[in-house]
Amino acid sequence: MSLPFPFGFPAATQLYLVLLVATLLVHMIFMHYVLAGTAYLACGRLFGRQRAADCGWQQRLADWLPFATGLAITAGVAPLLFLQILYQREFYTANLLLSHRWMAILPVLLVCFYLLYLQKSSWISRRAWGWRVVVTWLAFAGFGFIAWSWTENHLLSLDQQAWAALYAAGELRYATAGLLPRLAAWFLLAFPTLAIELFWQGWLVGEPLDRPAAESSRVLGLAPVQRLAVMGLAGLLGGTVALIAYAITLPVETRAAVTGPLGGWWLLALGLGFCLQAAVWGLALRAGRLGRPLAGLLTAGWLLGLAGLLAVREVIRLEAVDLEALLPQHERAAGIGGLPVFLIFATLSVAAISWSVAAVRRGLVSG
């Protein structure tokens, strides 16, 4: 393939690839908030009630995590749909091979969801602090399990050679060299996203993050923005190491596709995005504050990095599957009507969502 992803594929395949990557990006926005957010909260809870009260980020996370989970689930449905058009056989087979183990993510998700409501309930606020520690750690473990399962399922879907033997063995677990580094990459790269999201959440409620921080808002000597910067930088650094470790486990031809014309530009975007984020967080760490223009640049870097990451992820998959065998299904799906109806209603829904948010803002001001 001499053109960058997704060009060079048949039009139908291109359409669904773009939709998959775009909707998966939205899923990642919320999933990162949930995964890194519960981890941050779980660790923060270890430092006791007073620290938790001092740390505005912990309070915000405790408050918003249930909603973010709802959004992560809802946003997961769209890529799930396009995934089934693009790689139906691969995705279904991996699901079936992992069977009960895979299905376990659903009750775990349910329990985690309720644990997040529980950790912000008045019931728990009347209990000993240890309860919160346990509840948040359980939720974090649950989301960690779900992330592990998605990665395991994804990698198994790409390893066609392993399917029959795994089925015969009746093992509901798939272990491969790439699993841990890949999972580590997703987990660690969730923190830079969370850091940016928390920054904008703070900005939306009028926190003075572009000014030197008040002494009372410091935790461990770090201003709120500095804590975000540490989180972002650590995530980027750790995530990059994990990505390199994962790349080492890939077959040579796959690595060639990632660095070649198909994935090369996206790899560049990923690198650029990471560097941009690291630079802005570095400045914020030194200054102890972050203004809107720099935050805009940071967000652009994050978007570039995540888009690059997801495109490279797809390039790796396209190298592993028998694409020729899948193309007729893409072609057939694209020939089925309904796209205009979707576009019309999706536009109306987005308009209605925007209107609702604006109406609530107005209502809160007037109320």
Add this chain to the structure above:
Amino acid sequence: MTPLIPYPVVDLGPLMKGLVIGGLGIFHVFIAQFAIGGGMLLAYLQWLDMRGQCVHGRRFIDGYFRVLVLISFVVGAVTGVAMWFTSIQISPQTIGVMVGEFHWVWATEWSFFCLEVVAGYLFYRYGSRLPDRTRLSLLVLYAFAAWMSLFWINGILTWQLTPGAWLESRYVWDGFFNPGFWPSLIFRTITSAATASLAACVLINAVPAFSREEKAKLIGVCARPLIFMLAMPLLGVWYFATMPADSRGWATGGSVPMTMFLTMAVGCSLLVGLYAVVAILRQRLFINGATSTLLLALAFVATAGGEFVREGVRKPFTVRQYLYSNAIPPDAVADLRRRGCTTDDPYPLRDAEAYPTPQLKLGAKAFRVQCSVCHTLEGVNAVPELAAHWSIDQKRLNIAQLQRTKPFMPPFAGTPEELEAIVQLVTWVEAGRPPQWQPSNDPAVRQQIARWLDEAGTGPGYELAAAAAAELAAAGSPLR
């Protein structure tokens, strides 16, 4: 011909796969009905409250919405995804076809999910601090989005039983607006409204701060949507009229369990409807917590019965005339009878060493592909139990002419060798799985099986019955 993808078959042990998806489906549908009807009821209450016609309306709306979020946003959302994943576990081919044909419809439904979640959460979080008009707008948006998700999914679910003109045109909107679409949509809308009303009665009783009089007043208001239940018999008749005759036949005497479930659904709905009219709407009786919980439980049983019938009457198809219950397309049966249903299956048996002969191994593989979606070997609906009193030739005949044995089964789609292997497997299990088993390889037996298979043809049972009836009518004699 529709391409067949061999998937690894999941083994749920003694559990019948249909029961697993059915059980989850019932639960999910009930929660979804609560969410849809709840949205409509709360928008109505808010409107009444703004006109000063609903004492304590605002307080109750906020409390009810909290429950709605905690139940429907969490359990509803997760069971929705679970339905999808479970469908993949039970019949990947079926859900694959549904996704392929209706992905834009599903994507449209998803856009309403997003609206539902955002509008709902905004109300949940800020509703108590918002002016009345904004509250009403949010509730209306929430209710509309929730109902639209019903609108879209209803088209896909009814298509499975009554694909209508789609079978010829393969045009998505022919499939979507199929004959069962409108009666089912209106019926489900009313069911949702009724479920939410009954849930409201339970909740009102659970609020200790309300006096008995206040409770009675609120219940009187919340119960109003139950009046629409009066239209249910008519809608039921309309829906039944759109069903294929053989499917209708199952629910009206042709299949004892389906008839019983239908009776259960109708009976429970009738009880709820009668109680609603006499006690709640005419305000002759005060409905307390226990009674309202019982009524809600009856509504659940009615939903369960209705969903069981809806799933059951599709047999022998999962998509009428397009995909048999075992996910084999009708146009693939003849080919599979020549080539074998296990030939392209790359997945070995998990317990191969448990079978003493290659023939039994073949039987286990063929059973897995053809029968295991509805049957087990040693659990619910186990074939060895169902066929325990059949002679060996009867087993051969009955399996070769499966669609005649019970017309809610699809025709057998394998070679005579595979069929004989299943017969041997079933007999071996009946015999308590002895370590030694004599293989049967009499060519005369295989030839006889092939003749029986040819005789039955590759169509569904109801077609055979219709052809036989036409033949009898033409011959003018009931005795042939």
